[in-house]
Amino acid sequence: MTKADYLPLGELDWSDVERLFLRLAERDGRAECAELYGTAGQGQAGIDLFVRNSRQAGSAVDVSSVRRYTTLQSKAVKHLSASRIVSAVDKFLDGPWADRSEVFIYATTHELKPTQLADELNEQADRLEALGIRLDRWGRERVSELMRPLPELVDDFFGREWVKAFCGPQAAESLEGRLQGQDVAALRVNLRRLYRAAFAVQDTGSSLIAPSVPGTAAEPLGFVMLDITESSSDPLLGSRQDVAEVHVGSLSVEATPVLLAGVGRQGDAALYAQHDSADADRDVPVLDRVLQRSRLEDDLGAADVSRMPVDEWLAGGMLSVVAGPPGAGKSSLLRHLVLDLLEDVPNSSALAHRFGSLLPVWLPFSFLCEHVRESSDRSVSSAARAWLTRHSAESLHHLVERALGDDRLLLVVDGLDEWNDEASAHSALSLLETFVRSRNVAAVVSSRPYALRRLVTLAG
Numbered sequence: 001m002t003k004a005d006y007l008p009l010g011e012l013d014w015s016d017v018e019r020l021f022l023r024l025a026e027r028d029g030r031a032e033c034a035e036l037y038g039t040a041g042q043g044q045a046g047i048d049l050f051v052r053n054s055r056q057a058g059s060a061v062d063v064s065s066v067r068r069y070t071t072l073q074s075k076a077v078k079h080l081s082a083s084r085i086v087s088a089v090d091k092f093l094d095g096p097w098a099d100r101s102e103v104f105i106y107a108t109t110h111e112l113k114p115t116q117l118a119d120e121l122n123e124q125a126d127r128l129e130a131l132g133i134r135l136d137r138w139g140r141e142r143v144s145e146l147m148r149p150l151p152e153l154v155d156d157f158f159g160r161e162w163v164k165a166f167c168g169p170q171a172a173e174s175l176e177g178r179l180q181g182q183d184v185a186a187l188r189v190n191l192r193r194l195y196r197a198a199f200a201v202q203d204t205g206s207s208l209i210a211p212s213v214p215g216t217a218a219e220p221l222g223f224v225m226l227d228i229t230e231s232s233s234d235p236l237l238g239s240r241q242d243v244a245e246v247h248v249g250s251l252s253v254e255a256t257p258v259l260l261a262g263v264g265r266q267g268d269a270a271l272y273a274q275h276d277s278a279d280a281d282r283d284v285p286v287l288d289r290v291l292q293r294s295r296l297e298d299d300l301g302a303a304d305v306s307r308m309p310v311d312e313w314l315a316g317g318m319l320s321v322v323a324g325p326p327g328a329g330k331s332s333l334l335r336h337l338v339l340d341l342l343e344d345v346p347n348s349s350a351l352a353h354r355f356g357s358l359l360p361v362w363l364p365f366s367f368l369c370e371h372v373r374e375s376s377d378r379s380v381s382s383a384a385r386a387w388l389t390r391h392s393a394e395s396l397h398h399l400v401e402r403a404l405g406d407d408r409l410l411l412v413v414d415g416l417d418e419w420n421d422e423a424s425a426h427s428a429l430s431l432l433e434t435f436v437r438s439r440n441v442a443a444v445v446s447s448r449p450y451a452l453r454r455l456v457t458l459a460g
Contacts, residue, residue, distance in 0.1 A: 004166045009140050012109070015344075016157060019036075021049065021072060028070065035349050045095030047097050049071070051070040052069055067100060068102065069103075079110075082116050082120035086124065105138055108138065109140060111141060151174065151175060158181070159180060159181050177406075184359065190395075191400075318442045318443075320443070325449070330415075330447075358409060360412055363384055364414050365415045366419060369424040373424040380411075381404050407440050411441055415447065
């Protein structure tokens with residue numbers, strides 16, 4: 001079977017083109033982070049995304065240089081001229097990113113083989129080189145070349161048939177159990193609708209109060225992003241040397257209002273949080289490692305601290321545990337996380353960058369305990385199906401079950417403190433630990449501190 005030469009980049013929507021270029025740019029081995037730059041209506045200073053590159057002592061790169069960014073300008077066009085290339089470079093050089101960039105990528109869905117375009121790109125490469133900037137050119141040919149060995153990325157943006165045609169039948173067969181792009185899109189829309197309705201009931205009690213407009217579902221409450229206070233010392237882990245991959249922080253809501261249907265509410269205590277890094281040793285049971293090694297206290301004492309937005313902190317790890325007293329905002333944070341990731345344009349760029357390609361699946365721990373106690377089919381998958389049934393979403397059973405077996409899953413479990421008997425809590429905790437340990441998935445869970453201490457005992 002002859003493989004297709006190029007992918008149909010010109011058929012993608014503009015937003016998908018940007019997301020595709022972002023996914024390719026962040027694959028650079030030196031990338032610390034990669035983000036789209038600016039929102040609709042904002043000036044973007046001649047770039048559409050940036051990649052912050054790591055600096056390593058002893059490398060050939062001058063660690064003192066301010067040039068540590070790769071910046072990219074993307075053009076989804078049907079017609080391209082040499083003058084448009086010149087204009088793009090002019091705009092980049094006139095902006096503030098020129099002094100900070102070591103690489104500038106001119107990326108387009110158009111082919112760059114025509115001689116007039118190739119010649120102009122060579123001229124602009126010389127122009128940028130004189131200023132200490134390397135020009136990379138991503139046209140239809142180069143982007144297709146970069147994606148040939150990446151069937152998952154081809155699948156996400158172009159579908160399974162293009163994986164077969166472009167990457168080969170064997171690559172398509174390797175993705176047999178993976179949700180296809182159109183299924184992911186449909187599931188995201190339906191999960192967003194389901195979770196918005198379910199969370200609105202939890203927030204507003206809309207099942208008891210008739211909506212002001214007939215047939216209009218209640219809106220979930222707004223959320224103000226909290227700050228996390230990350231400790232430079234490690235008071236929760238003491239002198240343990242075998243858990244260096246665990247990061248510890250405190251989410252303070254003492255002066256942070258959470259907007260509830262237009263009414264401000266103040267938290268009155270601190271939340272504590274910790275998460276596993278993406279490179280954690282998975283030979284140790286994941287939840288056991290987090291819970292057993294946490295000695296959550298009421299105060300971080302005199303530890304040196306620095307504040308950062310909680311979404312940026314969550315984006316720093318694959319497994320996060322958020323703990324805090326009643327009313328501190330744990331459930332609100334998790335609900336915001338789920339809904340924001342399902343939005344077409346998420347509010348949090350940090351969460352979108354880290355988890356944007358994942359499917360968030362919500363599962364209250366209390367429901368999991370109830371399911372374990374009353375059902376003969378005891379698994380995370382069966383509990384997720386039962387939760388969907390309770391919310392009249394049986395039609396999503398098949399897709400959610402496939403999502404639970406997909407590596408693009410973010411499991412969100414609210415309320416590890418919400419259980420009535422130790423036997424069901426122990427069984428439910430074991431199911432979660434086994435599920436997370438046996439799959440390469442991300443997870444975020446919440447609990448009150450006292451419950452974590454009790455769960456440490458249950459976990460053995």
